[in-house]
Amino acid sequence: MSKxxxxxxxxGGTNLRVALISEEGEILQKxxxxxxxxxxxxxxxxxxxxxxxxxxxxxxxxxxxxxxxxQGVITSPNLPSISGKSFRELGFKLPLVVENDASAAAFxxxxxxxxxxxxxxxxxTLGTGIGGGIVYKGELLGVAAEVGHMSIxxxxxxxxxxxxxxxxxxxxxxxxxxxxxxxxxxxxxxxLRECCKGNIYKITPEDIYEAAFEGDNLARxxxxxxxxxxGVGIANLINIMSPEAVILTGGLIGAxxxxxxxxxREASRRTFKGLFEGVKIVPSSLGDDAGILGAAALVLxxxxxxx
Amino acid sequence: MSKxxxxxxxxGGTNLRVALISEEGEILQKxxxxxxxxxxxxxxxxxxxxxxxxxxxxxxxxxxxxxxxxQGVITSPNLPSISGKSFRELGFKLPLVVENDASAAAFxxxxxxxxxxxxxxxxxTLGTGIGGGIVYKGELLGVAAEVGHMSIxxxxxxxxxxxxxxxxxxxxxxxxxxxxxxxxxxxxxxxLRECCKGNIYKITPEDIYEAAFEGDNLARxxxxxxxxxxGVGIANLINIMSPEAVILTGGLIGAxxxxxxxxxREASRRTFKGLFEGVKIVPSSLGDDAGILGAAALVLxxxxxxx
Numbered sequence: 001m002s003k004x005x006x007x008x009x010x011x012g013g014t015n016l017r018v019a020l021i022s023e024e025g026e027i028l029q030k031x032x033x034x035x036x037x038x039x040x041x042x043x044x045x046x047x048x049x050x051x052x053x054x055x056x057x058x059x060x061x062x063x064x065x066x067x068x069x070x071q072g073v074i075t076s077p078n079l080p081s082i083s084g085k086s087f088r089e090l091g092f093k094l095p096l097v098v099e100n101d102a103s104a105a106a107f108x109x110x111x112x113x114x115x116x117x118x119x120x121x122x123x124x125t126l127g128t129g130i131g132g133g134i135v136y137k138g139e140l141l142g143v144a145a146e147v148g149h150m151s152i153x154x155x156x157x158x159x160x161x162x163x164x165x166x167x168x169x170x171x172x173x174x175x176x177x178x179x180x181x182x183x184x185x186x187x188x189x190x191x192l193r194e195c196c197k198g199n200i201y202k203i204t205p206e207d208i209y210e211a212a213f214e215g216d217n218l219a220r221x222x223x224x225x226x227x228x229x230x231g232v233g234i235a236n237l238i239n240i241m242s243p244e245a246v247i248l249t250g251g252l253i254g255a256x257x258x259x260x261x262x263x264x265r266e267a268s269r270r271t272f273k274g275l276f277e278g279v280k281i282v283p284s285s286l287g288d289d290a291g292i293l294g295a296a297a298l299v300l301x302x303x304x305x306x307x
Numbered sequence: 308m309s310k311x312x313x314x315x316x317x318x319g320g321t322n323l324r325v326a327l328i329s330e331e332g333e334i335l336q337k338x339x340x341x342x343x344x345x346x347x348x349x350x351x352x353x354x355x356x357x358x359x360x361x362x363x364x365x366x367x368x369x370x371x372x373x374x375x376x377x378q379g380v381i382t383s384p385n386l387p388s389i390s391g392k393s394f395r396e397l398g399f400k401l402p403l404v405v406e407n408d409a410s411a412a413a414f415x416x417x418x419x420x421x422x423x424x425x426x427x428x429x430x431x432t433l434g435t436g437i438g439g440g441i442v443y444k445g446e447l448l449g450v451a452a453e454v455g456h457m458s459i460x461x462x463x464x465x466x467x468x469x470x471x472x473x474x475x476x477x478x479x480x481x482x483x484x485x486x487x488x489x490x491x492x493x494x495x496x497x498x499l500r501e502c503c504k505g506n507i508y509k510i511t512p513e514d515i516y517e518a519a520f521e522g523d524n525l526a527r528x529x530x531x532x533x534x535x536x537x538g539v540g541i542a543n544l545i546n547i548m549s550p551e552a553v554i555l556t557g558g559l560i561g562a563x564x565x566x567x568x569x570x571x572r573e574a575s576r577r578t579f580k581g582l583f584e585g586v587k588i589v590p591s592s593l594g595d596d597a598g599i600l601g602a603a604a605l606v607l608x609x610x611x612x613x614x
Binding site for chain 2: 065074075120132136141143144145146147150153154161163164165232235236239240242243270271272273274275
């Protein structure tokens with residue numbers, strides 16, 4: 001009897017990842033390319049390169065609000081070319097499961113990562129924006145989990161999603177870079193001025209942590225400020241979902257000691273009495289592979305990969 | 308064979324309701340008294356008055372953060388005398404299920420009310436504060452669902468729960484009454500000045516809607532302002548839980564046409580594109596009976612009363 005395998009796809013705002021994954025969660029082959037150009041064609045070509053007779057289905061995690069029933073995308077602000085499309089048009093004659101990318105990552109963590117130890121957790125992806133996934137009693141909740149688009153600032157800035165004062169406008173990478181650039185334009189003193197050959201418009205989040213870890217005040221303040229807002233978001237999620245864990249993933253966890261530690265402090269101050277003690281705030285162990293693994297798990301293990 | 312019945316208890320901040328309820332959801336007998344004094348003794352006495360041989364268990368919905376495993380209360384800001392206690396000390400030799408009061412109400416709506424039509428919904432109780440319950444795939448999520456303690460105002464007021472800028476500080480009855488009183492103290496022109504024999508410190512939320520429906524500007528503004536904040540909270544919940552419905556209950560839905568309509572307008576402006584169209588925002592059909600029915604349903608039907 002041949003071993004069951006699945007194709008796991010992670011179609012985020014920046015990269016397309018496609019992998020062949022075994023029933024035991026081993027990544028057998030992996031393709032990574034930028035998610036630009038004709039995404040549907042790139043996706044089809046990548047899947048075709050990896051497909052084999054023992055593949056029992058294709059799981060696709062995709063950034064945006066997805067339509068589980070029609071295996072498509074309702075709206076994807078970061079990938080506008082696929083808004084309104086169904087992955088059925090790829091024409092594969094295999095079962096197809098479509099899920100939000102952060103939710104797929106949550107399910108991947110549940111299967112093979114930090115989430116193995118928790119039946120109830122919220123995963124937050126911390127990058128340019130903030131995404132989310134919720135696991136309850138071991139199973140992935142099929143909900144939007146757009147935790148980065150929870151409004152936390154009264155009369156806040158307008159977000160491209162349509163809301164105002166969204167968490168990700170204050171707590172994610174775009175916000176950090178924006179604040180640093182503005183401060184430097186305003187003449188702030190910081191070692192970041194010397195970075196990127198003096199082109200302050202090329203500063204990345206990584207440049208900011210590095211400067212912060214070297215003691216740069218501006219960089220530290222910006223990370224702490226973003227961390228405070230992240231803490232508000234985490235407290236709100238704990239007050240609503242009372243999880244056993246909040247699992248954090250994405251590039252920004254590189255700044256854990258400043259940014260996330262500040263978030264944990266803020267969340268502990270704000271969370272409903274009696275709930276904070278029960279929650280662990282921990283990093284993901286799978287990193288960028290969580291999405292492809294989770295997408296494949298949705299095909300191979302359907303509901304609860306750990307049962 | 309005798310018909311199975313259950314005792315349903317709703318122990319909110321203001322009232323204790325205890326009822327004998329049939330397997331079909333009929334309320335056979337009901338006791339209502341203020342939830343003050345020695346609550347545990349009052350509860351025990353009321354249950355003893357209603358108990359009979361065909362009662363198979365006792366379901367208790369209680370305001371606060373509850374401890375499902377130990378059938379007790381971790382913390383209850385509105386009922387401090389029962390914080391840390393377990394209902395096991397009542398000494399009943401019957402199965403006991405303890406749930407948060409708003410979550411019990413959500414399950415009641417799912418069983419016998421507006422929630423019969425929806426498998427995925429969020430219930431919000433709109434009164435002095437704001438509580439919540441979440442039903443997913445027909446089942447009650449055993450989570451805190453403290454939706455009133457979601458922070459939505461940056462640098463907002465401190466809430467007795469420990470958080471700052473909580474939704475209920477801006478969108479619920481205490482906020483409305485506080486704003487009206489302050490405005491009247493400041494000399495605002497309003498027919499509410501004549502209410503309660505001129506004692507502005509006795510104005511109730513009902514007085515505010517009545518004045519609003521009679522065209523009083525201050526009352527209308529206060530209700531609309533609270534409604535806007537409620538809309539922010541509803542939008543956040545839709546962005547996270549993508550429910551089919553948001554069911555609203557509690558005294559404040561008496562002001563639906565001004566307060567809730569404003570909330571719906573605000574939520575429609577803010578909710579993630581593609582999600583708002585799928586959501587109905589509707590009133591509860593059970594009112595104050597939702598809690599006792601839901602508590603009984605947790606005993607009689609365990610998971611999904613509509614299956």
